[in-house]
Amino acid sequence: MRTTGPDGLGERAYYRPDEGRLTLPDGSPAADWPADALAGPAADLAERGAADVVRVEGADGRTLEVFVDGIAAPDDLVVFGTGHDVGPVVEFAERNDFRVTVVGFRGAVDLAERFPEAHRTVTTSPGALDEALDVDERTHAVVMTHNFVDDRIAVEALLRSPAPYVGLMGPRERFEEMLAAFDEEGTTFDESALDSLYTPIGLDLGGGSPYQIAHSIVGEVLAVSNGRAPRHLREREGHIHDRVDVDAPPSPEP
Known part of the structure; x- marks a missing residue:
């Protein structure tokens, strides 16, 4: 030895x-x-x-x-919005090991004080997102500003990014209205970009309180992050957790 x-x-x-x-x-x-x-x-x-x-x-x-x-760096979750319904999403996401960033478009709110569980807070303008954020294939985004124009600008930027998950708060008709606005501007997206969009946001858990909605949203983000289609575990065959299969390559001859 x-x-x-x-x-x-x-x-x-x-x-x-x-x-x-x-x-x-x-x-x-x-x-x-x-x-x-x-x-x-x-x-x-x-x-x-x-x-x-x-x-x-x-x-x-x-x-x-x-x-x-192996210890992997946590995935990022960027939450756009400063309303009181953002707090439960940030709280649950942080507890589920996401690195959470809260983005606000109005400077009147102290984001760090309002969202102490967030790892980072950013105050910027909707048109400056590319400069303010570094979005990659491990960045998930939740858009819930409740402002149609702000949401539209954020969604456009995110759909042109590598983000695998872009969740938009609101009914399906709201995004259809956005698509109509994009079409009037001559803005189009390919199908692969639209595949990353989830709206209405969240899983169908039946709850309507802020914390129940946050469970629904973070649960959906977790499923996408882990490459899973949400379903009851009793419907899953075999092991609950995927087994790891790693083979070391043979050592070369000296």
Whole structure:
């Protein structure tokens, strides 16, 4: 057994996606076997936030079992609006491990004071969203400003972004009115963009109070974030949680 590298009982190493390699606790790179064989499975598990025991074999016949615990960065949820119905959504989203940003379009409200559970608050104008926010494929958005013009501008910007979920508060007829306004302006969206839009927002849970509505909204966001179609668990066959399947690539010959 070598004295260097993460291959002894109790030894630890860390994989950070931005570095693309395994590092030892002191920050030095973990080079050679088994670091090269573990990098791929570690990257996969880190992206999914999953854990598994990975078995790697060296060219000299040595075998090593390593427990890899992947910790993924939380998904973002951006909530547009400052009304009192926003608070329960922010609260439930934060408790469900989303990194929550509240965006307000009017400067008269102290967003940090009104929404203490939010990780970040932003006050901007609807036309400056591209500069104020960094929306990527792990950003989910809930639009609930209750202002038709503000909602329309926000929805247009979000549908042109990689956001996989854009939830719009209000009845279906309200979005149809938006589409008519977009059409008058000559603004169009392809089907893939419209597939990310959820309106009316939320799951059909039957409740109408602010907290019941928030449960409905955050539940829908969770389902999209986890790649699930909401249904009763009694209707699901097999395990409740998906099993992790990660294979380490064989080590190259020396």
